Amino acid sequence: FDSDNQIERVFWGLDVFQLINAYHQPRYPLPEYLYQNGLVNKLSYLLNLDVLYNFSIPYIKNLNTQNVQSTEEPESQKERSTLYNRENALASYDRPQDIQESASENLYMENVVLNMGHNIQPLLRENPQTEFVFFFVPYSMLYWDREVRRGTLDAYMYALEYAISQLFEYENVEIYFFHDQWETAEDLEN
Numbered sequence: 334f335d336s337d338n339q340i341e342r343v344f345w346g347l348d349v350f351q352l353i354n355a356y357h358q359p360r361y362p363l364p365e366y367l368y369q370n371g372l373v374n375k376l377s378y379l380l381n382l383d384v385l386y387n388f389s390i391p392y393i394k395n396l397n398t399q400n401v402q403s404t405e406e407p408e409s410q411k412e413r414s415t416l417y418n419r420e421n422a423l424a425s426y427d428r429p430q431d432i433q434e435s436a437s438e439n440l441y442m443e444n445v446v447l448n449m450g451h452n453i454q455p456l457l458r459e460n461p462q463t464e465f466v467f468f469f470v471p472y473s474m475l476y477w478d479r480e481v482r483r484g485t486l487d488a489y490m491y492a493l494e495y496a497i498s499q500l501f502e503y504e505n506v507e508i509y510f511f512h513d514q515w516e517t518a519e520d521l522e523n
Contacts (some may be wrong), residue, residue: 334456334460340463346469347453347467347496351452352441352445352448352493353441353492354444354448357451417522418521426475435484435487436483436484438487440488441491441492442492442495445492449496453500454499457503457505464505464506464507465507466506467507467509468509469509469511471511471512471513472518474518493512
């Protein structure tokens with residue numbers, strides 16, 4: 334919005350982590366250099382060491398070999414299906430042994446209210462010409478199991494209910510809620 338460009342639509346994946354963490358400490362800080370002008374910022378983007386070492390160099394090394402594959406090729410699909418499957422999902426899940434007593438519904442509310450008031454609602458109010466499309470992606474059933482066992486499921490749902498009720502107050506907001514997509518959440522092959 335600071336760019337003075339006319340922003341028609343914003344798609345915003347709103348996870349509970351964004352709501353329950355401290356409002357001034359984003360879980361995934363914004364890469365500011367992508368949004369600011371200047372040579373240093375452009376060089377920071379072009380010479381990003383993570384991209385250079387983890388993607389560019391391995392790609393260049395394999396350029397003249399048969400190891401480079403399109404994501405559309407069957408071999409690449411097969412490789413991905415061995416990474417993301419039921420067996421690996423269960424192997425990486427550290428299930429809490431004990432089921433904790435349910436936490437108070439208000440467990441996260443202080444942070445949720447602050448996040449809504451500082452990070453979300455001002456943008457909605459100050460940009461009524463912009464359509465904001467909020468979506469809540471489905472989580473794996475393993476995530477839900479952990480929340481139940483930690484005793485935080487009710488507090489989590491209360492936080493979501495509050496946030497959504499606040500979003501409904503704005504005419505420039507659409508909400509898509511996918512947490513109830515059980516065919517996706519229950520399929521550990523996803």
